[in-house]
Amino acid sequence: MLSVIIATYNQENYVLDTLNSMLKSDVHDVELIVTDDCSTDRTPEVVEAWIDKNGHRFANAKLVKGSKNVGIVGNHRKGIAASKGSLLKGLAGDDWFLPGAIDVIKKYDGIKNTIFCSDVVEVNELTDKKRIRKNDQRLFMPMTSSERANLLAGVGCMILAPGAFYSRDVWEDSADLLCGIKHIEDYYLWFCSAKKGKQFVEVGFSSVCYRVHGNNICAPKFKKLSITQRDFLKDEMVVNIQISRDAEVSLLAKYSAMVRFVSGFVFSKSYDYVGRSVAMWLLRVIRLADPIYFKNAIIKVGERILNL
Template identity: 25%
Template sequence: MKPLISVCIPTYNAADYIEETLKTITAQTWKNLEIIVGDNASTDRTKEIVESYSERFDGRVRYYQNMTNLGYAGNCNKLIEHAAGDFICIFHSDDIYDHTLIEKQVRILNSNPMTAAVFCFHQRVNNELEKIDDHKYQFEKNDKSILTVNFQDYLHGFILNNENFLVCPSSMVRKEIYLELGGYDTRLKYIEDQDMWTRILQKYQISIINDKLMLYRCHQLQGSSFYSSNKRRDLKPSIKYLKSLIKESDLYTALYSEKLAELEAIDLVDLARNAAFENNRTLYSQLITESIKCKEISRFFWKHAIIQKLPIWISFRIIRFK
């Protein structure tokens, strides 16, 4: 018997995108699925659009609206509670999915009982679904069609290559794994997924389909836009999380502390840029000084390294008036 797949879609004010997403999910070649949309107290037409799909697809598309915004982790956990399937996809309401994705993911989990979850790679696109770049993760540059990831692979990719190659909105996870780990940590913000994949990988392996089977839409309303925002004032939560994680092991401290210090130094330069854009010379000087103390940035990141090496007053003027 074919397993039931629960496609869970956490959403908030996604009226501009969710119809396109639902079209690609209802067109999947794997037909034994339920689609559950968890609306985090939207104020736009999201409810109207999703309920119209529910009527057209004999109730396969289910919708509920939270009375208050539960945050991303809280919404995901509620979706997991509602899910009846053996495997749970948490897909996003602004992305586009290849019609064969779910079928390929199910095959991998069915044939690999030790695999806890399966992902795919993605193509970054803009609002109009135009390709942004041809970026490939280092982990993606492999001839194998199915890649297997363990905990150290994930740390290595994240820290040494500065790449989070487990793309959340392509995930399919065994429901029993979510239940075993207690779901997403509602105390976290921006790194809920990173924490979940880390906790899974500390006990199990994850597979990745080595193909771009989703279009990952980049826009200013998505949560991950926080990282590139010129209004960000604090170190990336992902770097803080990794720093606390490697402290748990002397081996990982020895392997990754130097490189993680460089990532922190790079991010401090990015924060200094934000200060320069706001003409805050004092904060800019403090952040550049902190970056230099943290770690000398290598020539590989030459744009950041130059800012470190120039006199502060010169680099400030270059950034401010370029």
């Protein structure tokens, strides 16, 4: 069975779009678990009313509330603990499924030791633009588990988390390693899964619309950061430190992880527009000293030239 875990926090203006999008697929054999991280708005009431009306269409549907705010990882962990499915799909309470996406995702139920990666449609409410984002294709090339782990360690997060779903064993085999990380449930999980020999499969379709708005935890570069967004930056630094200390990571990948740590540190210490502008240029200079980052920059420039 497929378990969809929708993690919410103060998303009363968005969560109905998320929930209603599930009804555009066959969901009779799908479990829906909505977790709320102590929202201070009406998100829980909105979700409860919706489940009362539509819950009968699912194999199981419920809202799981918390007694204290635990962040994205804890909220996601809470939802998985309450679920029973062998295939897990997480989604934020401000994103939504494309029509028919759940029908396609369900077809992968029963395959173990695998992370499935779909494309994502990014809907930017700040610019009124829409684009299809794809996962980094290098991750799906034939390679050993060590090579894949080092690729992730050197390049960074190569998977679009909103479009990813995975067999339950992926979470169970690495979830304990996320201790101390509050808001990043994806990158370190992918890295640890690669080390353990899990498979990464591109499924070749767009499953989710990712909404960009003013309150995303991944903040716009020049916006004043909230406490949660600063905590997210700290988590990024923690993850990169952990990767740089991993005995199985190559020296070049360790160097790249440390460069990302320094970049995050400089950025997090910049509090106004001028300071952040200076910091961004400093980060670019620092990161150009990283061979892996420089190679990626050249590849992106080449892709843009070809697409002109």
